[in-house]
Amino acid sequence: MMRDGGDFDEFTHDNNEIVLKNIAEDLRNCLPLETMLSSEHLALQKIQSRPEPTIHVDAFLYDEDFIDSLCEEGKMSRNYCTVCGSHQTAPLGFISHSFSLMELKFIYHHVLPDLSGKVLVDVGSRLGTVLYGGYLYSSALQLYGVELNGDFCQLQEMIIKKYQFTDRVKVLHADICTQGSLLQNADVVIMNNVFEYFLDEAEQARAWEYISHNIRKQGSLLLTVPSLEESLSGLQINIQLSPWVEEVPLNYDVFPEKDIDREALEQIHLYKIL
Numbered sequence: 600m601m602r603d604g605g606d607f608d609e610f611t612h613d614n615n616e617i618v619l620k621n622i623a624e625d626l627r628n629c630l631p632l633e634t635m636l637s638s639e640h641l642a643l644q645k646i647q648s649r650p651e652p653t654i655h656v657d658a659f660l661y662d663e664d665f666i667d668s669l670c671e672e673g674k675m676s677r678n679y680c681t682v683c684g685s686h687q688t689a690p691l692g693f694i695s696h697s698f699s700l701m702e703l704k705f706i707y708h709h710v711l712p713d714l715s716g717k718v719l720v721d722v723g724s725r726l727g728t729v730l731y732g733g734y735l736y737s738s739a740l741q742l743y744g745v746e747l748n749g750d751f752c753q754l755q756e757m758i759i760k761k762y763q764f765t766d767r768v769k770v771l772h773a774d775i776c777t778q779g780s781l782l783q784n785a786d787v788v789i790m791n792n793v794f795e796y797f798l799d800e801a802e803q804a805r806a807w808e809y810i811s812h813n814i815r816k817q818g819s820l821l822l823t824v825p826s827l828e829e830s831l832s833g834l835q836i837n838i839q840l841s842p843w844v845e846e847v848p849l850n851y852d853v854f855p856e857k858d859i860d861r862e863a864l865e866q867i868h869l870y871k872i873l
Contacts, residue, residue, distance in 0.1 A: 615735040616873035619700055622758055623660045629754060649777055658863075659728040665700050676685070696725055696792055701854070702863060704733035706789075706822065709853045710869055714739035717786035721745070721794040722810075727755035727768075736762045739787075744770045745778055747797070776806055782813035791824045803836045811838045819872045820847075826868040844870035 605650065654668065683693025716737040721729040733742045750774040759768050771778065779840050782788065790810075794803040806831070812828075814821055823830065827840055847869040850862055 600747050605698055614748070616700065617734060619659075619731060620702070622762065623700075625758060625761070625862070626726055626754065627660050629757075630657075635758055645797060650703075656695060657697045657726065658695035658702070659697035660700060660725060663858075663860075684736045691718065694719060696723075697728045698732070699789060699837065699860070699863065701859060702867065703728065703736065705853065706867065707736035710822065710849055710867065711737065713737075714787065716740050716742070718784060719787040719789065720778075720781055720785040722788060722790045723747070723797070724755060725751050726772060727758055727770065729789050730755070730768045730770070731758065731762070731764065734768055739767065742768045742868055743781060743785075744768070745773055745775050745781070746770060748774075748775055776809045779809075779813045782810065783816060785814070785816070787820045787822065788814055789822045795830065807831060807834065807836055807838060811843060812871060816872060821870040821872060823870070824866045827870065843873060845873055846870050 636731045646674075661669070667823075713758070717731075717739050718741045719733055719739045721733075721742070724730060724746045727744055728740045730744045733739050744755060746755065749772055752770050755770045759765055759770065771781075774784070794806050798806060803812075819825075821844060825848075827844065831838060831840075849864075849867065849869055850865045
């Protein structure tokens, strides 16, 4: 009996989600719970110095249900004690450097156009989640991850080989400020919380200057978390946004499910290069 296209799409769709969940499991087995490597000194310091206690929880590896079960097992807590030894507790801040499964679906199904024949670059690809999502959820011709941390590059290479993504995914162990031609030729560039935690302010300013000079292909797209305004606000930098980019309004109400983390989706911003 022939299955109609709709059923088949549904099947592939579910299957892709299963693949991503398997990848998350593989990565969880290779990483400590807080998914920060000892080689990430600056990021660890910055997270520790936030005004409210914050822990790093990777949203791709640990969804809400997973965090709930870890809390039940006593391996993680959502709260911290405001006065040591008392019962006054407040919610911990959670920060992630990866997109969750829901955010990846939102980006590839509802934010980005059809990527057939297009080149996508993920700046600071970390665990590679944007690359795996792009492989499964888009027809992008080529997906490049640029990652400064060699440990994360090795993890990405392991996954790309194991899941046979090598035909369309490449990971470059490099500083983005050496990748001018890659940025100039990209049709889509993704930047998720990319410099805020990993570079000091002077280096952040230098990186943004470089990016604004090299992402110039007219009509290409830049997807950022948080917004460009927010990323650039505290830096000594002179980048005029209005001649460079135009923000594309997004519809954050695309998911029928009730328990969607709308706040996370609203952090995602899309810009068209003018």
